[in-house]
Amino acid sequence: MPAADRREVKRLPWMAIGSYGAGMAITALIAFAAFRNAAAVAETGRWTLHTLEVITRLQAMDSAQIEIESAERGYLLTGQAEFIARFKRHLAALRSLAAEVRALTRDNPLQTRNIDTLAAPFDALERSLHRAIALRDSQGLDHAAILVAEGDGIALQRELRRNLAQMIRHENGLLALRRAASDASQRWSGIAVVGAAAVALTTSAFAGWLVLRENALRRRVEAGLRAEQERWQAVAAGTNDGIWDWDLRSGATWLSPRWKAMLGYADHELASARPTWEALLHPDDHAATFAALDAHLRGDVAIFSFESRWRHRDGSWRWFHNRGLAQRDAQGAAARLAGSSQDINFGVAPGCTNT
Numbered sequence: 001m002p003a004a005d006r007r008e009v010k011r012l013p014w015m016a017i018g019s020y021g022a023g024m025a026i027t028a029l030i031a032f033a034a035f036r037n038a039a040a041v042a043e044t045g046r047w048t049l050h051t052l053e054v055i056t057r058l059q060a061m062d063s064a065q066i067e068i069e070s071a072e073r074g075y076l077l078t079g080q081a082e083f084i085a086r087f088k089r090h091l092a093a094l095r096s097l098a099a100e101v102r103a104l105t106r107d108n109p110l111q112t113r114n115i116d117t118l119a120a121p122f123d124a125l126e127r128s129l130h131r132a133i134a135l136r137d138s139q140g141l142d143h144a145a146i147l148v149a150e151g152d153g154i155a156l157q158r159e160l161r162r163n164l165a166q167m168i169r170h171e172n173g174l175l176a177l178r179r180a181a182s183d184a185s186q187r188w189s190g191i192a193v194v195g196a197a198a199v200a201l202t203t204s205a206f207a208g209w210l211v212l213r214e215n216a217l218r219r220r221v222e223a224g225l226r227a228e229q230e231r232w233q234a235v236a237a238g239t240n241d242g243i244w245d246w247d248l249r250s251g252a253t254w255l256s257p258r259w260k261a262m263l264g265y266a267d268h269e270l271a272s273a274r275p276t277w278e279a280l281l282h283p284d285d286h287a288a289t290f291a292a293l294d295a296h297l298r299g300d301v302a303i304f305s306f307e308s309r310w311r312h313r314d315g316s317w318r319w320f321h322n323r324g325l326a327q328r329d330a331q332g333a334a335a336r337l338a339g340s341s342q343d344i345n346f347g348v349a350p351g352c353t354n355t
Contacts, residue, residue, distance in 0.1 A: 022088050024189055028144045041241075044178055044181050044182040044185060045182060047178050048175065048178045048179060048182060050104065051171055051174050051175045051178060051264060052136045052175065053104060054101060054104050054105060054111075054171050055071060055168060055171045055172065055175065057097050057100050057101050057104070058097075058101060058164055058167050058171065058293050060097050060169065061094055061097045061098065061101070061118075061164055062161070062164045062165075062168070064090045064091075064094040064097065065090075065094060065157065065160050065161060065164065067086065067090040068087055068090045068091055068094065068125065068157075069076065069157050071083045071086040071089055071090065072128075072129055072132065074086070074181070075087070075132075075133065075136075076132060076136055079136070084129075084133070088126075088131055091122065091125060094122060095119070095122055095136045098115055098118060098119040098122070100165075101115050102116070102119075103131075107214055110170070111167060111170060111171075112317045112345075114163060114166065114167050114170075115167070118160065118163040118164065118167070119270065121156040121159065121160060122179060124156050125156055125157070125160075132180070189311035198272070218294065224242060229285075240258070240274070240342075240343075241258065241317040241340040241341060241342045242255070242256055242258045242259025242260070242262050242320075242340060242341040242342075242343075243256040243258065243259060243338075243339075243340050244256065244259055244277075244324075244338070244340070244341065245335045245336070245337075245338040246274070246336065246338070247335075247336050248297075248326075248334055248335055248336060248337060249335055249336075251274065253272050253274050253276075253277075254272045255270065255276065255277065259341055262320070262341070262343050263280065263310055263311070263312050263318065264312050264313030264314060265313055277310075280310045280311045281308060281310060282309035282317055284309075285308040285309055285341075288306070288308070289306055289308045289322075292304060292306040293306075293337075296324070296326060296334075296337075297326055297334040297337070300333065303323060303324070304322070304323065304324040304325065304326070304339060305321075305322070305323050305324075305327055306321075306322050306338070307319060307320065307321050307322070307344065308322060310341075318343060318345045319343075319344050319345050320342060320343060320344065321341070321344045322339065322340075322341045322343040323341075323342075324337050324338060324339025324340075325337070325338065325339060
């Protein structure tokens with residue numbers, strides 16, 4: 001496998017993990033921010049409704065004040081008792097509404113002071129009515145009308161209307177601010193949702209690209225491995241030597257059919273494993289063989305080259321000339337050893353083939 005492919009094989013899983021991790025982290029942050037913003041929207045909405053309740057009651061107080069003034073004038077003009085009852089009914093409603101507004105604005109010191117100022121002249125309004133009634137009964141309509149037009153009653157009503165208008169303006173200002181904040185929060189929520197969707201789509205697209213790239217790389221690596229195996233098989237089939245391959249990290253070993261045949265075995269009769277060839281190696285050659293092997297793996301010698309004896313199926317010992325070369329990683333450590341074994345049994349001195 002080319003070094004670039006090996007690096008990419010190692011890098012792709014970490015890229016996928018990083019992509020998913022980053023996407024999840026960003027999505028989690030957006031979700032948290034959206035949650036906080038949704039809570040802020042709900043809180044702003046609650047305060048907006050609260051402000052509308054205050055404004056509704058202040059407007060009802062303004063209407064009640066107008067009804068009080070109308071009832072007072074109606075009695076002075078007609079002398080009918082129903083106008084007195086109407087005056088008292090609306091004055092009671094004014095008191096009740098003032099208490100509700102005070103409860104609703106207890107978190108706002110300015111409005112609390114305003115409503116206290118507003119409610120102070122309620123008793124004076126009632127006393128003003130009683131004086132007008134007494135004056136009309138004792139001195140006639142003209143004198144009562146002068147009292148209503150020029151007395152403290154009209155001043156109290158004007159002050160009441162002025163205070164109500166001031167409170168309504170204040171609450172309308174709060175309403176505008178809270179609606180603006182709610183609109184901004186809702187816009188941000190929309191942006192957050194779109195952003196989360198964009199991050200999710202981007203992460204998914206990148207992860208999909210990584211999967212496609214990994215699949216393409218896997219197919220290329222597998223094709224390379226197949227080609228390498230085919231080359232090895234071609235070399236093994238086209239040479240009189242036995243070919244072997246040993247993965248030093250996994251321990252996996254491959255012995256070619258020719259290597260097994262040189263010892264009298266069919267391919268399926270010997271397992272391609274280290275214990276197999278260790279068991280067939282002459283006991284007297286073990287130490288020297290592994291010493292030469294270790295020297296090559298350490299890098300003391302460039303090529304592993306050694307002659308050793310192996311037990312044939314018929315019980316005889318055959319001399320092989322073994323040659324191999326280690327493949328090393330980036331740190332120079334041996335990762336794989338591959339090579340060949342040549343039957344030199346007929347090239348050694350008589351008496352050395354069987355011991």
